[in-house]
Structure formats: C-alpha cells, structure tokens
Amino acid sequence: MLRLSQDSLERASAATVLPGYDRSEVTVGTVHFGVGGFHRAHQAMYLDSLMARDPHARVFGICGVNLLPQDRALVEAMNRQDCLYTVLVRHADGSTTPRVIGSIVRHIFAPEAPEAVLSVLEDPSVRIVTLTITEGGYFYAPASDTFDMGAPALLRDAANPLAPSTAFGYIVHALNRRRLAGVPPFTVQSCDNLHGNGDITRRVVLELAERVSPQLYAWVHSEVSFPGSMVDRITPRSTPSDRAEASELTGLVDDAPVSTEDFSQWVVHDDFTSGRPAWQDVGVQMVADVAPYERMKMRLLNVGHASIAYAGRLLGHEFAHEACEDPSVQGLLVSYQREAALTLTPIPGTDFEEYSASVVRRFRNPQMRDSVTRLTDQSSTMLANYTLPVVRDLLDKGLEATAAITIVACWARFMEGRDEQGREYDVVDRRGDELRRRAAHHDEDIFALVRDNPLFDGLRERDSFLDEYGSILRAIRSEGTREVLGTPSAQRAASSGAP
Numbered sequence: 001m002l003r004l005s006q007d008s009l010e011r012a013s014a015a016t017v018l019p020g021y022d023r024s025e026v027t028v029g030t031v032h033f034g035v036g037g038f039h040r041a042h043q044a045m046y047l048d049s050l051m052a053r054d055p056h057a058r059v060f061g062i063c064g065v066n067l068l069p070q071d072r073a074l075v076e077a078m079n080r081q082d083c084l085y086t087v088l089v090r091h092a093d094g095s096t097t098p099r100v101i102g103s104i105v106r107h108i109f110a111p112e113a114p115e116a117v118l119s120v121l122e123d124p125s126v127r128i129v130t131l132t133i134t135e136g137g138y139f140y141a142p143a144s145d146t147f148d149m150g151a152p153a154l155l156r157d158a159a160n161p162l163a164p165s166t167a168f169g170y171i172v173h174a175l176n177r178r179r180l181a182g183v184p185p186f187t188v189q190s191c192d193n194l195h196g197n198g199d200i201t202r203r204v205v206l207e208l209a210e211r212v213s214p215q216l217y218a219w220v221h222s223e224v225s226f227p228g229s230m231v232d233r234i235t236p237r238s239t240p241s242d243r244a245e246a247s248e249l250t251g252l253v254d255d256a257p258v259s260t261e262d263f264s265q266w267v268v269h270d271d272f273t274s275g276r277p278a279w280q281d282v283g284v285q286m287v288a289d290v291a292p293y294e295r296m297k298m299r300l301l302n303v304g305h306a307s308i309a310y311a312g313r314l315l316g317h318e319f320a321h322e323a324c325e326d327p328s329v330q331g332l333l334v335s336y337q338r339e340a341a342l343t344l345t346p347i348p349g350t351d352f353e354e355y356s357a358s359v360v361r362r363f364r365n366p367q368m369r370d371s372v373t374r375l376t377d378q379s380s381t382m383l384a385n386y387t388l389p390v391v392r393d394l395l396d397k398g399l400e401a402t403a404a405i406t407i408v409a410c411w412a413r414f415m416e417g418r419d420e421q422g423r424e425y426d427v428v429d430r431r432g433d434e435l436r437r438r439a440a441h442h443d444e445d446i447f448a449l450v451r452d453n454p455l456f457d458g459l460r461e462r463d464s465f466l467d468e469y470g471s472i473l474r475a476i477r478s479e480g481t482r483e484v485l486g487t488p489s490a491q492r493a494a495s496s497g498a499p
C-alpha cells in the first residue's frame with residue numbers, strides 16, 4: 001500500500017475528504033508549539049476548511065514545532081508524509097469519515113534545529129504563534145496565581161537566546177529579534193485548557209521578557225496581543241488500531257492519524273494586532289470576552305470528565321463511554337453539572353442544562369474509545385486548574401458542593417493506585433510520587449492528601465470542605481465507590497462524624 005503523501009493523495013479512496021486547495025500555494029504564517037492530537041483535529045482542521053474557501057487564508061499555513069524528546073517519532077512520521085495526516089471523524093451514528101488535512105506544511109523537531117525554529121519565528125510573514133503545550137507547560141500555579149519563574153528551564157532560557165528549550169524561551173527571543181530588526185510582532189494565542197489562557201500566556205511571556213531586557217518587556221507590553229480562546233473537541237490518544245483503520249479507509253498508509261468526535265467549538269477573543277485568518281467564515285465564534293465560554297466548558301465538560309474518570313478508574317472501566325454508561329458514575333456527573341451550573345455567568349443564547357446534556361451525550365459516544373487513563377493522567381494539574389476552583393467558588397457562594405467534593409474524594413482514593421478489585425495501576429503525574437506517598441497514609445489520616453498541601457490552599461483550612469471531604473472519602477474507602485455515589489448526601493452526612 002502507498003504511504004500518504006502529496007504525490008499519493010490522488011490515489012486515496014473515494015470516501016476520503018481531501019484538502020480542497022492547492023497546497024503548493026500555502027505559505028507559513030502560523031507557528032504552532034506542541035503539535036499533538038488536539039491541534040491537528042481542531043485548529044489545523046479549521047484552517048484546512050478555511051483554506052479551501054478563502055485563498056487569503058493560504059498565507060497562514062502552519063509550521064509545527066515540537067519541543068520534547070518523546071515528540072520525535074510524530075515529527076518524523078509527519079515529515080515522511082509531507083505533513084499530511086488523516087483525521088478520523090467519529091459520528092454518533094457509528095460511521096467514520098476519513099479526512100486528510102493539508103494546513104500543516106512544515107514540522108520541526110526543535111531540540112535538533114533551534115536556529116530553524118527561531119528563523120521561522122523571526123520571518124515577518126509569521127503573524128500568529130499558537131500553543132497547545134498542556135496546562136503543565138505554563139509554569140503556572142492556579143491556587144497562588146503565580147508562575148514558577150525559578151524553574152531551571154526558564155532560568156536557562158532567559159540566558160540562552162540561541163537555543164531555548166521552552167515555548168516561552170523561543171517566543172521571547174524571537175520577539176526580541178523582531179523588535180531589534182524593526183519587524184512587527186506576532187500575536188501569541190494559547191489553545192490550552194486553562195481558564196484565562198490568554199492572560200496567563202501574556203503574563204509568563206512578560207515575566208520572561210523582563211529577564212531578557214527592560215526594552216523588550218516594554219515592547220511586548222505595548223505591542224503584542226494575547227487573545228484567549230475556549231477550545232473544544234474531544235480528541236482521544238491515537239492507537240495502533242486508528243492507524244490500521246485510517247489505512248483501510250483511505251487506502252494509504254498513515255503513521256500519524258488522529259481520531260476525534262464530529263463536534264467542535266472554538267471561541268476566540270478577537271484581538272489579533274497582526275492580522276488573522278477569517279475564522280468566522282468557518283464557524284469560529286469571534287467574541288469580545290471568552291471568559292464565560294471558558295468557564296462553562298471547563299466546569300461542565302472538563303470537570304465532568306474528571307467526575308467520570310476517577311470513579312470510572314476505581315470501578316474498573318477502561319473507556320470514558322463505559323464509565324459514563326455506569327448509572328452511578330453518570331449520576332455523579334449529572335449532579336455535579338447541576339451544582340457547577342450555578343457558578344456560571346449567563347451566555348445569551350446558551351442554556352446550561354442543554355449544554356450539560358450535550359456533554360453527557362458526547363461522553364457516551366462509544367465510537368470514541370477515549371481511554372480513562374487519558375483523563376486521569378496529570379490529574380493533580382487538572383484538579384488544581386479545573387476542579388478545586390469550582391469547589392472554592394461553590395463554598396464561597398454558600399452553594400451545595402457535595403458532588404464537586406465527591407469528585408475530589410474519588411481523586412484522593414484514585415491516588416492510592418489500586419482499584420476496587422485490588423488491581424494496581426500507574427499514577428502518571430508530575431507530582432505522583434509525593435501524592436501517592438501521602439495517599440498511602442489514608443488508613444491513619446483521612447486528610448493525608450490535604451494537610452499542608454499547597455494544592456488545597458483556600459480549602460484545607462475550611463471546615464465546610466473538610467467535613468464533607470473526610471466523610472465521603474471514608475465512606476468510599478469503607479463501603480465502595482458505587483455505594484457512595486448512590487447514597488444521597490444528607491444521609492451520608494447524618495451517619496458520619498466530623499473529622
């Protein structure tokens with residue numbers, strides 16, 4: 001079978017949706033850091049659609065940049081295929097559409113070619129730099145709203161203009177080169193799931209710029225825009241069976257396919273001082289304030305994922321849709337969504353109840369085969385960024401927080417590293433060793449994970465949190481997760497003592 005490439009595209013099966021434009025006309029105008037599954041299923045797909053209908057969009061072709069050693073294989077696979085890849089769009093009716101995306105035209109593995117990355121970023125034709133480097137990539141601590149500017153990678157990058165290692169090192173030194181050369185800056189847009197992603201990106205770039213020079217700081221402060229965005233499209237990790245399926249459906253070997261749902265949403269703050277593609281023509285919502293959309297999505301969907309992930313893992317479910325079909329787990333999800341909806345800012349034309357129901361439907365799509373482990377990996381970052389802020393907000397507002405606290409208690413039990421059948425699993429988390437050590441003391445201290453833990457700043461001193469957390473976690477450990485998820489909170493509170 002032929003490999004997917006520019007030359008073999010004409011041999012793709014009739015069922016394959018192909019780029020609807022001449023790729024030789026596409027030039028680089030966007031640099032994206034952290035090309036993974038999501039970027040390729042979301043932003044690159046929107047651009048692919050736009051390029052097909054609007055020749056002006058073809059100057060915004062994407063140059064992908066990956067920074068981490070584990071990304072080498074993907075970059076090599078993409079380059080073997082002229083940066084083409086298949087998106088397998090999973091419809092709820094059970095069918096799958098294979099679509100080849102052509103909007104990425106160059107892909108660089110940065111550790112081997114830092115100068116190449118800097119020279120693309122310096123090129124005046126690059127007008128937008130986008131990021132999906134995961135929430136952990138921002139050196140950001142939400143509880144204290146601060147950045148770890150003492151992180152060795154950032155300290156190194158501040159002093160190393162020729163070979164940075166972080167996305168922010170590249171961005172700051174490239175902006176400096178542009179400033180010194182009299183070239184206007186590019187816009188920097190985060191597409192990661194972080195509440196206030198634009199502002200967080202602006203702050204970390206400014207902090208690093210300040211360490212490079214006061215002149216750079218002043219220039220970035222006055223000239224560079226950092227639009228925030230709410231991004232949404234559930235994109236599971238690719239598996240060998242996706243590769244086999246992509247090849248079967250397209251008739252071409254593809255080592256880098258992406259599997260995703262047919263739903264997609266992108267809400268973007270319209271603040272691009274250096275120009276942008278006409279995103280609005282392909283369904284992107286360009287708005288003046290993304291915060292209410294971000295909050296809705298993170299609180300109802302991402303924390304919703306957390307609600308099914310930890311409980312699902314404890315109950316032995318492998319995939320998100322299986323966990324979501326489990327009535328007790330779905331009960332937790334729905335109760336949680338009702339609590340969280342009360343913390344949201346109204347969005348004209350959006351009904352949070354309908355939105356919540358659509359999230360449940362999306363989670364239940366059996367075609368997606370989204371692994372529970374994708375949702376539990378790096379759970380301490382998710383907890384800090386998404387879940388604990390909801391708990392704090394509910395308690396601050398005097399609202400019921402039982403379901404939200406139940407998610408936190410399920411997470412604490414999950415950290416013990418063993419499901420309810422006694423099967424052990426790996427906890428993949430940058431703070432995993434410390435958190436597992438703490439969770440190992442739950443027998444003698446039900447607050448072992450919370451006590452003196454900065455992750456729980458603003459909660460670990462509050463009786464309203466501790467009483468409920470302690471009683472739910474005790475019950476999960478003694479009676480079992482399913483039993484607790486099926487027990488009305490008032491009953492449980494009455495039968496438990498304070499810590």
Ligand SMILES: NC(=O)c1ccc[n+]([C@@H]2O[C@H](COP(=O)([O-])OP(=O)(O)OC[C@H]3O[C@@H](n4cnc5c(N)ncnc54)[C@H](O)[C@@H]3O)[C@@H](O)[C@H]2O)c1
Binds near residue numbers: 033034068
């Ligand atoms: N997968 C989804 O359903 C989805 C949906 C919406 C938003 N997102 C956002 O996109 C991010 C990436 O998701 P994905 O599915 O593409 O994951 P992925 O694992 O396929 O890709 C993540 C990319 O980020 C890079 N990365 C990770 N840590 C980094 C760091 N510290 N510095 C620089 N690069 C780093 C990886 O090397 C990889 O290139 C998520 O963390 C989330 O914020 C994902």
Ligand SMILES: O=P(O)(O)OC[C@@H](O)[C@@H](O)[C@H](O)[C@H](O)CO
Binds near residue numbers: 232235382
């Ligand atoms: O990617 P994370 O770790 O921020 O969160 C896990 C999932 O909730 C997330 O990837 C969703 O699938 C996505 O946000 C849907 O748009």
